[in-house]
Amino acid sequence: MARPRVVAGMGMEKASRSGGQARQLRMRWRKGAVRRCILLLGMGAALCACGQRDAFNHATDATPHQRELERAFAICAGCHDTRADLGHRFGPNLHGVIGRRAGSAPGYAYSEAMKSSGIVWNAQTLDAFLASPQKQVPGTRMLNATSDPQRRQAVIEYLSTQK
Numbered sequence: 001m002a003r004p005r006v007v008a009g010m011g012m013e014k015a016s017r018s019g020g021q022a023r024q025l026r027m028r029w030r031k032g033a034v035r036r037c038i039l040l041l042g043m044g045a046a047l048c049a050c051g052q053r054d055a056f057n058h059a060t061d062a063t064p065h066q067r068e069l070e071r072a073f074a075i076c077a078g079c080h081d082t083r084a085d086l087g088h089r090f091g092p093n094l095h096g097v098i099g100r101r102a103g104s105a106p107g108y109a110y111s112e113a114m115k116s117s118g119i120v121w122n123a124q125t126l127d128a129f130l131a132s133p134q135k136q137v138p139g140t141r142m143l144n145a146t147s148d149p150q151r152r153q154a155v156i157e158y159l160s161t162q163k
């Protein structure tokens with residue numbers, strides 16, 4: 001007979017304790033919510049601050065098509081900048097490359113192969129070079145080939161907007 005009472009007693013104790021825990025949890029959740037709000041506000045402020053620029057440092061009002069071209073160029077951007085004021089990286093700056101003689105950007109140490117290639121960059125010469133840099137300019141230091149013709153097209157269109 002004593003046994004059920006103990007059990008009931010334990011049950012009561014448990015119930016009230018978990019009631020307390022629930023209250024605590026609610027409190028903690030509320031504090032967490034405040035913190036989450038502050039975090040969101042902070043992130044919003046940061047977004048506004050770096051605001052109108054994206055990873056390429058271009059205006060964020062770019063059209064979806066422009067963004068697609070930028071994405072196609074992203075792999076090249078690891079080695080090439082296209083903004084005139086940014087100078088050369090591992091590869092030469094490609095600002096205004098279309099119409100330029102290969103290996104002629106001032107201040108960049110091209111390979112002999114590139115300097116003496118005699119190529120002038122236009123949609124055709126770029127397409128051939130990008131498909132197989134080593135074949136078009138044997139001995140070039142650019143090794144990165146782009147086998148997908150659509151991607152080459154997008155990259156060339158992107159470069160034609162960088163002048």
Ligand code: HEC
Pocket residue numbers: 073075076077078079080090091092094097101102103104105109110111113114121126130139140141142143144146155
């Ligand atoms: C891993 C680095 C790297 C990547 C990635 C790369 N390039 Fe290059 N690129 C170079 C280097 C280095 C040169 C200079 C080659 C030389 O002097 O022989 C070069 C040269 C060029 C040139 C000749 C520029 C001139 O002034 O004559 C063009 C055009 C070019 N790259 C376009 C591209 C494009 C477009 C892509 C993306 C599809 C790309 N590159 C990806 C490193 C790279």
